[in-house]
Amino acid sequence: MKFDVKNIREDFPILKKQINGKQLIYFDNAATSQTPTCVINSISDYYNNYNSNIHRGVHSLSEEATEAYEKARGKIQIHFNAKHKEEIIFTSGTTHSINIVSNGFLNLIGEGDEIIVSGLEHHSNIVPWQMMCKKTNSKLKVIPLDKNGELDLKEFKNLVSKKTKLVFLNHVSNALGIINPIEEIIQISHSYNALVLIDGAQSAAHFKIDLQKLNVDFFTASAHKLCGPTGVGFLYGKKELLEKIEPFMGGGEMISDVTFEKTTYAEIPHKFEAGTPNISGVIAFGVALDYMNSLGFENIRQYEDKLLKYATEKLKEIDGLIIYGDVKNKTSVISFNISGTHSYDIGSILDKYGVAVRTGQHCAQPIMDHFDIPGTVRVSLSFINTFEEIDILQEAIIKAKSMLS
Amino acid sequence: MTIENLQENLIEDFSFFDDWTQKYEYMIELSKTLDKMDDSLKNDENLIKGCQSKVWLNADFKDGKINFIADSEAIITKGIIAILLMVFNNKTPDEIIKSDVSFIEKIGLKEHLSPNRANGLYSMIKQIKFYAIAYNKK
Incomplete structure (x- = not known):
């Protein structure tokens, strides 16, 4: 069965919202998921x-x-x-x-x-x-x-x-x-x-x-x-x-x-x-x-795995981008930094592009200490996200990076 | 210049920007104008805790005026620190206590000051005011 994300997105009224004049791109699903109309x-x-x-x-x-x-x-x-x-x-x-x-x-x-x-x-x-x-x-x-x-x-x-x-x-x-x-x-x-x-x-x-x-x-x-x-x-x-x-x-x-x-x-x-x-x-x-x-959990899993793979590849194309916890056994989250920048700066600029991510320690200070970093930018995906949104994310990160360097 | 004049100047400067990118680029430029804070001053005592980015603020009282020096790990935060210090540095405790901070809103940077951002800036303004109150008693 084809996972029809365009149709599924119609179930989520919040996805029509504009942030700073841009279409909302919600990549903070690990903090809270969005709510479909039936709920x-x-x-x-x-x-x-x-x-x-x-x-x-x-x-x-x-x-x-x-x-x-x-x-x-x-x-x-x-x-x-x-x-x-x-x-x-x-x-x-x-x-x-x-x-x-x-x-x-x-x-x-x-x-x-x-x-x-x-x-x-x-x-x-x-x-x-x-x-x-x-x-x-x-x-x-x-x-x-x-x-x-x-x-x-x-x-x-x-x-x-x-x-x-x-x-x-x-x-x-x-x-x-x-x-x-x-x-x-x-x-x-x-x-x-x-x-x-x-x-x-x-x-x-x-x-x-x-x-x-x-x-x-x-x-x-x-x-x-x-x-x-x-x-x-x-x-x-x-x-x-x-x-x-x-x-x-x-x-x-x-x-x-x-x-x-x-x-x-x-x-x-x-x-x-x-x-x-x-x-x-x-x-x-x-x-x-x-x-x-x-929607089917198996379909969700397959779609999200493809999204994660695509997003990981796209982000790795960016010079100086370091992914933490880049291992085989993972799901739906990419936690990263761009060398020479702070996660807060990246997150603040992404917000201006309508992209919602989480930045900071993610209430997990011991993990940040393990990598000896003050925090990360966390992109967390879900089945409501699209491949096009990942392209926009990549572009926005590149713009943020050039602003900050 | 009085705190009020300085704030008015900043509001005017920021009113020339057409969009957020220019504003952010200006703040990034301002971040580079901050006096370097010695690493020895970046201690726990001067640390303003925020979940998002660390901010250090040190104050010295000299000739009736407060000398602030501050730094942050994040550039945009540093830019805002530069703006705050442009207004509050080398002022008397009395001037600082009586000042208003609503200019931050007027230059369109309110989002960085919300307690939700937890970036330490909200606490930094509070800390500037606390220093002023403390030195005012001296």
């Missing part, structure tokens, strides 16, 4: 037709909202192939999900235990574990990067031991786009009885993930990187693990019995969904997944 409409449809609090009313509206909310949970379960529907917990995003796990394990981890995180992490993925280790007197260990920016698996094998309780890493690095060998890491970790949490924020939009096949213990992703709204995501956990860990947020929805002496928690997933959730957001998340599935 936008599902949010207004919710508020126009069945806005109501879920899981408590006996009235029809509340039932309608609850049904739609739970239907979305089912869609996510099916898409990611979780065994049970209740293994999907709605959160405000990956940061929230990670905090559920890091706090949930406070009582299960103690002195002498070790947590391993990868050196390719986003700040939001480092801080919760530092806090956890401080509270439990456990130790945080980091998988180092090799010179290309890939995780050093050999080093990982040296770090992991019987003391390792949890291993945490992203599936795809937000700063470089490198795909980590999670299958291997999960397998090795399990051989030491260590649990694994994978952050799929940057991977779930680019390829289909099968949670049962991966045999991962915890997994998280955010809706806003998958054509959905901001402020919604989910945490997947194996049923027996979610039942074991304590919720860190108390409130309504998460209890089954409350007296002033004692509270009994509700069953999963509700145990972790305290308070009124982002109902319209969750429903819209389901619609976004339907939308992406209608």
